[in-house]
């Protein structure tokens with residue numbers, strides 16, 4: 001080893017020890033006759049001191065020229081510091097240097113390697129290896145490793161087997177585009193990178209593996225919304241001979257285990273909510289339930305009072321913002337402008353202040369009496385001092401807009417406390433979703449999800465009304481996992497493909513292998529996948545997944561460090577049979 005100790009472990013109990021440390025020069029302070037160097041490695045920072053009296057002259061001279069981020073090895077003695085630094089685990093001691101070697105020099109880094117850096121996001125991505133030297137980034141990666149290990153421990157303890165599935169596969173529909181890889185040996189043919197190991201994990205159940213997990217990369221070629229990565233990591237799981245309840249309880253157990261191990265927090269049984277209820281109460285299938293402001297529908301009491309804007313709308317829905325009756329005109333206008341932004345797209349916002357004296361003041365006083373407004377207030381459960389906000393329009397759209405507003409206000413009011421964890425199961429998702437554009441049904445989860453057994457007969461008569469044995473795990477307003485009980489009967493699977501608009505031939509060509517496997521004693525099975533990146537970020541008290549990925553891609557799917565994607569040379573293209581034929 002090039003060192004006897006790390007830069008994070010020496011303290012008063014080591015006084016007098018001869019040690020060798022190796023690390024990076026974080027910073028130097030040079031007084032001529034005395035030089036201090038902060039030496040950093042993954043474990044911490046230790047102060048090294050060179051001085052005229054106690055170090056030899058040549059060593060002192062050499063130390064004058066140490067630059068930031070030089071890699072050095074230092075030999076010396078642990079001594080007690082005169083002025084101690086209580087904020088540093090090694091702050092009671094320093095190393096009196098006897099000699100040192102430069103293991104490697106460094107150019108001046110393009111941004112400061114400090115907790116608070118002057119480097120912009122793109123620059124830090126380009127030099128990610130330098131960014132990783134900064135405490136917050138390094139700590140996030142260590143945190144992620146800790147979470148992964150806790151997950152492996154829990155799943156292993158419950159008999160899950162870690163099995164790897166291939167990356168070069170054929171398309172699995174999870175609702176996004178595939179990344180494809182041309183095959184050199186099979187000219188004109190392509191592999192797809194898995195959007196998830198869905199079919200493989202089901203085949204492992206047919207293979208009798210009973211309980212499977214894998215912490216696995218998945219690839220989806222989506223238009224990148226903020227904070228999505230084209231490759232991301234899932235905790236992918238599948239279980240045999242189970243019902244929905246078994247899966248919910250096993251994975252509720254996993255999240256509880258993580259909250260306890262990682263955060264020291266005990267949570268009680270997770271609440272459950274149907275999809276329909278979540279949409280009605282929160283306008284959203286992944287509600288943040290750390291705070292209230294639940295939706296209340298006002299159609300029957302807000303329509304037919306002469307306010308025409310509301311009279312023609314499909315849905316009138318409101319929320320009560322706690323303590324916001326004191327908002328100024330300017331603050332309310334800002335909210336109105338916020339919902340009118342193209343990203344939200346609302347036409348406007350009606351407000352009602354619930355005054356402390358029991359009276360109401362609203363933007364629609366012309367149309368509504370105090371009694372009317374009082375009935376609104378009681379419907380949205382507004383107290384004196386609250387501000388009621390109401391929107392009207394097409395039901396789905398309006399719910400979405402009010403949901404966005406609810407989240408924005410919660411953010412502004414500081415109600416989204418990262419130290420509070422409110423998990424929730426959302427269950428009973430519809431099996432299918434009608435797509436107006438293509439005029440056909442899409443699988444809401446994926447085509448392998450089983451209908452509720454008691455609704456099987458509806459599949460032929462009213463497929464849109466069928467619910468699935470599908471569930472999402474939601475944490476603080478984020479969907480962190482989703483899964484379902486699967487179809488394990490080849491005929492039901494065939495019916496499903498038919499409903500989704502596949503011809504028999506298409507279904508056979510794409511998924512013949514699965515339907516065939518179902519004819520060889522496929523057991524009942526189901527599973528779930530949790531997004532590791534997001535889960536780690538939320539447990540880490542942040543919402544940006546990029547901060548917890550060692551080498552993330554930017555918003556246009558680029559790796560700025562290695563500069564990928566990139567063109568490939570014509571030889572490679574030719575080998576792959578992808579060269580564009582030149583016109584004669």
Ligand code: ASP
Pocket residue numbers: 174195196197198237482483484527528529
């Ligand atoms: N494969 C699904 C997904 O990636 C998860 C599952 O159904 O287990 O969302």
